[in-house]
């Protein structure tokens with residue numbers, strides 16, 4: 450992404466922040482409040498737009514846009530389709546903060562604490578509910594290009610191999626050392642999404658999302674493995690953010706936009722490309738975004 454900062458802003462952005470340090474998080478939050486104003490910064494709902502829900506950021510009313518380049522400690526997002534803005538404003542009459550662009554562990558040397566810094570920041574800004582979205586490959590045979598899958602549960606593969614944002618010393622002010630993720634995706638919020646989907650004739654599947662480390666797409670044998678263990682869709686994000694949100698006590702609603710069908714058979718496989726992912730996301734993203742706005746309108750806080 451192009452960096453048009455003045456030297457002072459660039460210096461501030463380069464300021465070293467330890468994402469595992471509670472006081473450093475407070476310093477980031479103080480800088481955001483100073484730049485956009487305390488009242489603008491205070492938010493009830495946080496939205497992380499993956500490759501699939503980018504358009505929702507553009508529908509935020511009375512927007513105040515803060516580029517990541519002006520937020521101390523925020524890395525830059527390099528993935529095409531992720532704009533790199535924090536947007537404050539209103540959606541469906543609610544105060545939201547929308548992250549147009551996320552930090553993928555594969556971009557940041559698997560530093561999951563760094564990649565979840567925005568979740569800790571949004572928690573300090575007051576959010577009670579977080580909506581996450583991603584682009585994903587469909588594993589379950591019912592899923593088609595452009596479908597939306599409500600995430601019921603996840604398999605956080607990097608964390609099972611030791612790459613969790615909660616690894617390392619834990620300041621108790623962040624929350625519990627041992628976080629229970631038995632209810633990571635809130636049932637009431639899922640029921641609301643299903644109800645809103647029914648009313649607007651939106652075909653909505655519910656399933657399990659698996660996060661792989663990426664950035665290479667998965668081989669057919671790997672996809673078969675994920676299918677065997679119960680995954681319906683796969684991607685390279687989200688689970689780290691949800692884990693930290695649950696440690697903070699934030700309720701989560703998650704969606705996967707199915708941008709490609711994952712290969713299950715090496716003899717009949719097709720190439721997967723980020724261009725295809727972006728293309729389908731562009732076609733289906735508008736409708737998915739308006740659906741999420743409808744849900745936000747009906748959320749009770």
Ligand SMILES: O=P(O)(O)O[C@@H]1C[C@H](O)[C@@H](CO)O1
Nearest residue numbers: 499500583584685686723726
């Ligand atoms: O941020 P998301 O999870 O939507 O991005 C997906 C996963 C990879 O980063 C990329 C692959 O095409 O898109």
